[in-house]
Amino acid sequence: MEKVCRDWAKQAFGEGLVDAKYWDEFATNAQTAAAEVYKVKDFAAGEAKLKELLAQYAPKEIIAVGGEENPALHDIYERIGNDGTQIYTDKFDIYDHRDSADVGISTAEFCVAETGSLCVDNYSYEARVTSMLPFVNIVFVNANYIVKDVTVACQIIGKVFDKGYLGFVTGPSRTADIERVLSLGVHGPNKLLIIAVENVEGGR
Amino acid sequence: MAERNLKKEIQEKLQDDIMQSALSKFAEQYPGSRLNAYKDQDIEELRENLRQMKHDAVQHIDELADEFQASLEKRGTKVFRAKDGDEVKKILIDICKENNVKRVVKSKSMASEEIHMNECFTDNGIRVKETDLGEWMIALAGQRPSHMVMPAIHLNRYQCAKMFEKEVDHEVPGEDIPNMIQLARKTLRQEFLQADMGVTGANFGIAENGAIGLVTNEGNARLVTTLPRIHVVLIGYEKLIPKTEDAASILRLLPRNGTCQRMTSYMTMVDGPTKVIYKDENGRHVETDRKQYVILLDNGRLEAAKDPVLQQAFQCVRCASCLNVCPIWTLVGGHVYGHIYSGGIGAILTGLFHGVETFHEFSDLCIGCRKCASICPGKIPIPDLIDELRARYVKKYGAPGMDKTMFNMVLNDRGMFHKLLLKAGSIGSAPFKKGKFIRHLPLFMEELTKGRSLPTIAEESFRDRVERLSKKNPSKPKKRVAYFSGCNMDFVFADTSENVVKVLQSLDMEVVYPMEQACCGKPILGIGDREAGKETAKKNIAAFEKVQPDVIISACPTCTETLHETYMKLFENDPEWKARAAAFCSKVREFSSFVAEEYKKTGRLVHAKGGEKVTFHDSCHMKRGLGIYEEPRALIDATPGVELVEMHNCDKCCGMAGSFGMKYQEVSIPMLNEKVKNIQDTGATTAVVACPACMMQIGGGLDKAETGINTKHIADLLAEKL
16 A cells, blocks of 8 residues: 555654653543544554454445555454455455445554544555545554654654655544534545554564 | 626625524624634644645645645646636546546535536536535525625525525424434435445645645545545645644634634544545455645635735635624625625625726725634635725726716715815705714715714814914924824814814914815725825825924724824835825824823823713724724723723724715624614713714714713813823
């Protein structure tokens, strides 16, 4: 999958800029923005949480990205497929099912504590449609990668952003254009579910 | 263009109950929600940071544009520079023809509305759809947005449902908002999927890498920049910033001020052509770089960017918070501003992009209360820029005749005014009078007393009392104080002026009153006539030089601000008068802050035992113009027998605002009614003010509503307890 930066941790995160200690602030602000947040100790626990969420939303079709870069996710996607749910991970398959998939599974590079945002590297077309077109977006992120505020986030982005597409996602798609009543899911997902993994090496 | 009847348009909006209810609810909720979004943040530091960043950027606008263009071209984007809307439209049609574009989706772009972009698509048989829900509904109904961020705020759900019905062939129940949202999602999803080209604006453009930033909640801009195979960006030059990290200065304030969120749902940065997947004619998948075109729009921006005063407008990030706190906007809504951009910043941008003539059609709608300037993320002195544009209009076309004649005949010549009043004295003793108020005026003047009583003219003007009062000056004065009364305090509130003198004399001050003093000049400066303003200023400066005072005191904050600050700015190119003005201005003090300071020196500024409840109204010019609001409260606290209770929105404009309250009494009276209600809710028996114009308005409102609540100037309150 095409990305703005191949390895954000190595190339973009400077000394002391990301820290797990901002978790509580991030989680609170993400929830205020109507995201659901789950912290899990490793990918095994993440898989269990994912399956629990999928059972809840019972999707007919899933489109998913991030498996190419992350072997743990790759394996999880494969097991979901083996369990009998249609899951598409190839970019052209994702294109074909972009409008019919019920759930999109994607990844984020880091979290922003001040705003409860996820920084997403969306250079590729398939990453964008996966996170935007289905009604539910489930996002995997490393729970240790949290920056204090938007200023630090923009510093980090500034180090690696030479071309492409990235940004912040903060809660689901929303509007208040009718009588200023908050309504979710107007063009993008109406659910944003974040699975934050504490130990990305463990539990495989 | 046909001559507009602004008063008639205002009247219609005031009678639109749906809009009135939506706006008043919003105006009430916005300030608290905004502050909540800034919890734990140093707002002033963030504002200063943004101001500085945008200020520096605009100084280098040409270099930034060159760098931005070079960055994009290096990445494969085609960049155009358009002088005006017509050039943009020509470029767009060429792009459409070259790429065989039949369907276009757009995400919100004020710049595209500014140049009426959509016309060029429809004229050429190209289907174009707005995709922001509010903009989409408004466009279906052929209306114009009434707010930059909330385009449909003037409508209720049933009106919105009617708009939906124009697009879908069945009935849409207005009760069910979630259903309408899903209907919009379904309908617009097809537009996204089938579109050949996506058009966006940009919240910022980054010179170092050519990225543009898009801030949205619905996510429509992400779809517009993802699904179609062509992306066109229309961006004003003023949106350019140097580096990616500078975006943080905008992003930490724009969502908080705009929609009271720490961050909007989506903040997207697109840099150059990005990947797109589609199927070719043979049904084969193709992955390729999307074509990207960026159009830099001038339309008056580059000229304004070089103007040291007006360039401040480019510190704007289009959050529209100046509308949200504007006491006029929240009453009349956005449509009466008549153009694309409404509210305070709207007036300025209209002046810059569409000329001072269009600006002039609705420039009356700023009353200079400075509420907007106190919250603007880019710290734009909005009312000052409006004054500047008014002055430029007057320089080009002259001052409105009637206003100017009245000023020269009456306010600028106190002697003449005095004589006129003596002749007109019969009004004061007419049967319409009740106590110190006139509750009704006959015939054509009836309008003026519709929602407020007017004060009667003082039976003895202040200038006629000076000789008597001077006799009580202390024999060994601490200071020589020259009193500048202003028009109201000379002829209407002469008793209050007398109390000002008594309080000052109680502090061992000698009070002198230069008889040749004129009006401060604010009424004529307010309509933009700086030449007439200079003549008035010279008259006053000369009159006060003669009496050689240590201090010049005014008990009117508007006069004080004019004498203290505006006079300083009037004589930039006149060294002699600049020096004389500087000497004069440095001596000018506002009454309550001066008295509080002297009370403190003499140990009188201490808490006194309370009693009767009083409430204090902050005048706009006093609080936000002069920054004085603690001192009058300290004085009330030190006054025996009274106890301060704060009212809701104590610093919201009472609606008088100089002559505005008389000229647009239909807008002024609802503002006054709100103020009267807030005063009544405190249970106070007296409303204390420190401004004669507020005193006239609030006193008149409290009397007309027969509340039994008194209105006093702070000088009256202090003098009573001497």
